[in-house]
Amino acid sequence: MIDNSVGEEYKKLFKSEVISYLDNLNNLVVELEKHPERKDVIDEIFRIFHTIKSMAGTMGYEEMSQLCHRIEDLLFPVRNGEEKVSQNLIDEILDGIDFIENFVSGEKKTINRLKITLNKDTPLPGARFFTILNNLKTITDVELLEPGIEELTGEEDIFQFVISTGNPEKVQEELRKYSEVEKVELLVEEEKEHVVKDESKKPRELRVDIEDLDALQNILAELVITRERLKELIKERGDADLNSAMEFHSRAISDLQNIVMKIRMVPLSHIFDRFPRYVRDLAKNLGKKINLKIIGSDIELDRSLIESISDPLHHLVRNAVDHGIEPPEERKRMGKNEEGTIEIKASREKGFIKITISDDGSGIDTENIKIMALKKGLIKEEQAGRLSERELISFLFLPGFSTREEVSDLSGRGVGLDVVREAMRKIGGNVELHSVQGKGTTINLYIPLTMAIIKAYIIRVENEFYAIPLTFLIETTSVDKSRVSFIHGKPLVILRNEVMPLYNLRKILSLKDRNGDGTDMPTLVLNVEGKRFILLADELITSGDIVVKHLPVIIRDIRQYTGVTIMGDGYPCLILDVPNLVQ
Incomplete structure (x- = not known):
């Protein structure tokens, strides 16, 4: 944990700088694991650790400084061509990155230095200590400081290492169980306030809360x-x-x-840069081979939205690794490449950002969805055969719905898309899913550029105006009453060779139906979670930017509305919560 003796301003600056280095480091190490011959990557990793070491030394964080120095020592013979990149080296560097991340995060885990002394009569003390160290890794993160692993001989009996835990006493207690351990010491570094401030250098950027x-x-x-x-x-x-x-x-x-x-x-790189390491670790844990492609990291989004979509994106990527991509042997049997592919792509659309997560894995079996929907009593037997693939997939967005009976340690029972849907709903976004069994799954997230000012379409019903976020709008059109059909009492319209349900906003808002002989009905074609439908209004007004404000307390619990805006004439205009509108 970061030392409280250092000024808050400098701690924030140090933390921000180190975190920016860590995302890059993770990506570089993953790249080095794939291409161990790349000397430029090795040099860049070395340079970053050297920079962090200098920064940590300046701040008086000796544990971090020594850890970086240790990794420099490991990289030195590789840089000089004396040794090759090994899996042990990759793992040690990644462990070091995790230590630094825990150090600067100030979360529950803290960095503690321990020194243990083995009995003089312990045979092969270096080998015995190495065994103890490995056993410790089941309860905490461990990094050996002195001596280095490759320096272990049969002569040392005193060893220093650092652990990352919120309970160092538990680790000490565990160490004392070994008969060979004579003494365990928790070393406390002297607190320092050693900050070098160069007044001659002007900052290139200004940090704003x-x-x-x-x-x-x-x-x-x-x-x-x-x-x-x-x-x-x-x-x-x-x-x-x-x-x-x-x-x-x-x-x-x-x-x-x-x-x-x-x-x-x-930039979305604030999230996307975490995924190479994240996918690498998950794939290794599951014994899968995965090639991750990332496109559009430079596209920018409102900072508050970046924070809102981080968890849903990690959720979707984790599911793609765990449930989407098949094990290598299964892919081989199916005639696929042993290495699966996951692609995360961001693109700019009109008024919003589209993020696509796709994989070439097993896809979704809609027959299993049908079976589970019947089992849960969500549909009846006579309905099951009439449901389209798109309608079946929409069940995956229901809370607690999953086609998986077995529990995965990594991500529970399955997709859990209701979590993603709710996150998108809160920010005025949208989500849709497409899948082909045996070929893969694609999930699209539609995210507004900002939550404060969004693009919306204004409509009128009775004497009130309502706003619909453009993230849900496909097109505006008019529908002749003669084209409306009824199946089981529900109105449907065939538009562009597609059958779509028709919803009357008057009925949804509990208003009387309009009297009149007009044939052309003003309508909006909307998309929610990949499901298209038509919404009937009294009048289509215009589209434009609106300022989103919180709902008054008196109507905050009405799920048909997500916010309110003020029109040019000073009157309020309620923003419709489209997903909840038609449920």
């Missing part, structure tokens, strides 16, 4: 609302001079909006 950015975003949101209100007032008065001034004012607010958004944006 996310709370300050949130406050700035809220002020900007109020400006946007005021701008729209002023536009309406000027339009009513028809004043040309005011209109000209308003255009200038509007451009200034738009420029400010772009600058604030740019400040809030961080």
Whole structure:
């Protein structure tokens, strides 16, 4: 854990710098494992550890500094061509990275240095200590400091190592169980405050607290609302001079909006860079061979959204490794390459970011979904045969629904897409899934660029206006009443050769149906979790940017709404929670 004797400002800066190095280090080590001949990768790993060592020494963090020095020693003969990259070397470097990560995280695990002395009459003390060290790894992370593993001989009887645990006393107790262990000491480093500050160097960047950015975003949101209100007032008065001034004012607010958004944006590499190591460790644990492809790491997203999608993405990648990609021998029997492929791809769409997680694994057996849905009483026998593949897959988004009977240590019983759906719902995003049995699965996440100001389509029902986030909208159209069919009392429309259910927003909102002989009905074609449907409104107004505000407490529990915005005329407009709207 980071030493409290060092100033908070410098601790934050140190932690931020080291964490930025760790993601790169993990990726470099995974790359080195695949291509051990790459000297440029070895040199870069060495350079980063050397940099962290210097930073840790400056801060007075001796344990971390010595750990980095130890890894430098391991890399030195490899850099010089005297030794080859081994699996032991890869594992030791990754263990070192984990130690550093625990050190700077300040979480439950802390770094402790231990020294043990073996009895003088212990035969082959080096070998015996090595056995004890390996046994310790079942209860804590361990890294040998003095002497190095390759330096162990039959002569040493005093050894130093560091452990990563929240309970060093338990480790000491475990060590004392060995009859050969004469003494166990927990070494406490002298606290130091050794910070070198170079006033001559000006910072290239300014770090801003996310709370300050949130406050700035809220002020900007109020400006946007005021701008729209002023536009309406000027339009009513028809004043040309005011209109000209308003255009200038509007451009200034738009420029400010772009600058604030740019400040809030961080690249997806903040998440994506963790996946090479993550997939490598999972695959190794499961005995699988996986090639991970990552595309679009440079695409930027609002910092708060990055935090919101991190867990769902890890969940989906873990499922792709555990349940998607088959073991090498099974893939070989199926005529596939022994090495499976998982691809994580980000792309820019209009008003949102699309993240795709795809694999070339076993795919989803919809017949199993049907069997499980029948078993759980979600459908009746006579319904089962009529359900389309898309409708069957939608069951996977229900809480607790899984086609797997066996429990996996890695990810439970299965997909658990309800967790992903709920995370997307909270940020106004969307998720859809496509799968072909035996060929693989693709999951698309549609994420708004920011949660504060989003693109939406405004519609009218009765005398009220409602907003629908564009992440759900496929198209707007009009449907003739004569094209509406009824099956088991439910309205359906065939549009572009696809049968889609028709939902009347008036009925959903418990309003009376409209009287009239109009034939063309204004409708929106929407997509929720890969399932398309048509929503009927009274009038389609326009699309544009809206400022998302929290719902008043009195209606916060109504699941049909996800937020509220203020229209240009000053009236509130409820934002519809599309997934919950049609459930």
